[in-house]
Amino acid sequence: MAALLRAVLRLRGPAAQGRPLHRLWYCSVQENPKRWVGIRSRPSEEKPPGPETEKFQMVYRFNAIRVFGFLSRLKVxxxxxxxxxxxxxxxxxxxxxxxxxxxxxxxxxxxxxxxxLCWMSYFFRRLVGILYVNESGTMLRVAHLSFWGWRRDTYCPVEDVMPLTETKDNPQDVLMCIQRYSGKPTFYLTLRYGRIVDRERFTEVFGAVRAYK
Structure with a gap:
């Protein structure tokens, strides 16, 4: 899967790592958290009661996620x-x-x-596109792909998220695992090709890790 990630990013060229996506996979902090510009949003089974009343701050973004969403829909x-x-x-x-x-x-x-399809879907559904943290720092919102290649949000209590500093993953690896103490499904993010938008909030959740951006 790391090889597949490198291949997709290589096809998109150097701009894949720095160019923001203005219409896809971007949601402003001031906008409704449930709104997804250009992509259909589906509710998560783990969504806590009343999250729409909270404001979430983006802390991490992986621009190339829309390419993987397109590949997922194409494969289906x-x-x-x-x-x-x-x-x-x-x-x-x-x-x-x-x-x-x-x-x-x-x-x-x-x-x-x-x-x-099963093999690719397993990876695509766990690849993180955007990470958000609420203002109180108690809830993490993970924006990832569904089986059909559309955006899906999963809500995780921060206290259930294992800091990256406690895992065996190396920040220099292409992919790192977001593990949960409860043992629920693992997500994958890339610090090499993704970007930490709010380092302070990111560190509060995942610990102090060296990133490329």
Whole structure:
């Protein structure tokens, strides 16, 4: 997955690390936290009661997340088309219009596409796009991708988030894990290609780590 991350960023060029995204994956502090400019927002299952009454401050942003969102949606569409082609293939085989080898090849491609979708989705759904912290410093909001490639917000109590200084990850690695004491799903962020927007609030949650930006 680190190799995939490097490949996507290399395709986008040097501007991927510094150019802000004005229409996608950016939400102003003054705007409604539930609003996502240019991307459909879906509520999180872990959303605490009444978070819309709190203001959240952005502390971290990964600009290239929209590219991964596009790849995720593209992979879902490609897999769906591949799987939907199987029923006509079986029908044509029953009519003698295609050979058994062709049918087996189509089935193998469909199976491979499904496997790749599961593998890619597992990573994409855990890749952090933006991190927010509320004004009181007690709640972390993680903006990441859903299975369909759209934005999804997950809310985590800060006291449940393990500081990066307590993990075995190295800040120089392409990816670092955001782990939770409760054992809930792990998220991944990159300090090499992402940017810490508010270092003070970021340090309060994740500890003092050396970042590239």
């Amino acid at each position: 569409a490609q897999t769906a088309l591949t799987v939907l082609a199987l029923p006509p293939g079986f029908y044509w085989y029953s009519q003698g219009l295609v050979t058994l080898n062709s049918l087996c090849l189509a089935s193998g491609v469909a199976g491979f596409a499904l496997g790749m």
